[in-house]
Amino acid sequence: MSDLRTLGPDDELRVSLVELAHRLLDRGVVLTGHATISVAGVDLIYLGLSVVLSGVEALVEAKERSA
Amino acid sequence: MTRLVVHAIASAPVERAPAGLRGAALRWVPAGGLGAWVTPGDELAATLARDDVFDHHRIVDTLFREGAHLPVRFPTVAEDDAGVAALVAPREAELRGTLARVAGRSELALTLLWAGSQAVPGRGHAVRPAPGGPGRTFLESKRVALAGSEDRRRTAEALAKLLEAELPVERADVRHAICPSAEVALSTAILAPAGQAERLKETVTLVASRLEGVRAVVSGPWPPYTFAEAA
Numbered sequence: 001m002s003d004l005r006t007l008g009p010d011d012e013l014r015v016s017l018v019e020l021a022h023r024l025l026d027r028g029v030v031l032t033g034h035a036t037i038s039v040a041g042v043d044l045i046y047l048g049l050s051v052v053l054s055g056v057e058a059l060v061e062a063k064e065r066s067a
Numbered sequence: 068m069t070r071l072v073v074h075a076i077a078s079a080p081v082e083r084a085p086a087g088l089r090g091a092a093l094r095w096v097p098a099g100g101l102g103a104w105v106t107p108g109d110e111l112a113a114t115l116a117r118d119d120v121f122d123h124h125r126i127v128d129t130l131f132r133e134g135a136h137l138p139v140r141f142p143t144v145a146e147d148d149a150g151v152a153a154l155v156a157p158r159e160a161e162l163r164g165t166l167a168r169v170a171g172r173s174e175l176a177l178t179l180l181w182a183g184s185q186a187v188p189g190r191g192h193a194v195r196p197a198p199g200g201p202g203r204t205f206l207e208s209k210r211v212a213l214a215g216s217e218d219r220r221r222t223a224e225a226l227a228k229l230l231e232a233e234l235p236v237e238r239a240d241v242r243h244a245i246c247p248s249a250e251v252a253l254s255t256a257i258l259a260p261a262g263q264a265e266r267l268k269e270t271v272t273l274v275a276s277r278l279e280g281v282r283a284v285v286s287g288p289w290p291p292y293t294f295a296e297a298a
Binding site: 012024026030031 | 076115116119142162174254256289295
């Protein structure tokens with residue numbers, strides 16, 4: 001992620017995508033028992049309850065490239 | 068037996084379901100008095116990738132616009148229909164309660180990013196070479212960094228309290244993550260009252276713009292991901 005101290009429109013979009021990705025991967029109903037723990041190309045590493053941003057950033061960058 | 072990628076839980080199927088992941092047909096699987104929307108596919112379940120994450124959001128968001136749905140955390144895979152029922156049915160009462168709570172309601176995200184001098188860790192604590200040598204200098208720099216992070220945490224907690232006082236929503240409908248990363252002071256999820264998401268988004272933007280030391284980004288509305296599980 002670029003330096004977020006100087007936000008431009010692209011950075012605001014990126015912040016929104018990071019927030020959304022965080023919710024998709026770390027929120028929602030948890031149905032234990034059969035949940036897989038990996039998605040190819042996304043490094044799902046957890047620190048406490050918060051997805052480390054590097055994993056989410058990789059996801060967001062991939063989406064931006066494909067957009 | 069085909070493995071199933073689970074997207075959302077609801078009390079009844081909608082008439083017009085969106086396409087599933089990678090264009091596959093989305094399927095409704097009854098589970099007790101509830102049910103779940105799934106994309107079937109053994110190969111799909113074994114090869115989930117980055118694009119599927121946001122495609123899951125497309126599916127959940129489309130369903131959410133048709134009626135109350137609880138998003139399921141991605142990725143969740145069940146072995147077959149019986150597997151879905153075994154995961155959902157035992158929690159039916161709890162899930163019904165959550166469905167009732169979030170029905171018609173969407174989620175906003177408020178991100179407060181450190182700005183100006185607040186963006187510099189340990190501000191106000193100059194690190195001088197200590198007379199005791201490099202070991203003491205290292206420990207002193209760690210102490211200063213810790214003091215800075217504690218300062219920022221206290222500031223972020225004060226911002227969270229200020230928001231709770233200013234925003235026209237119930238306290239139970241606001242959840243904060245304090246200092247979740249070096250750049251972010253506060254990541255807040257807000258459950259908007261039914262039909263008021265856009266108006267509330269304007270209010271949140273206005274309130275957040277008055278906060279000092281941070282820059283605000285307001286996102287959404289989205290399905291109530293953060294509020295799909297009990298706090």
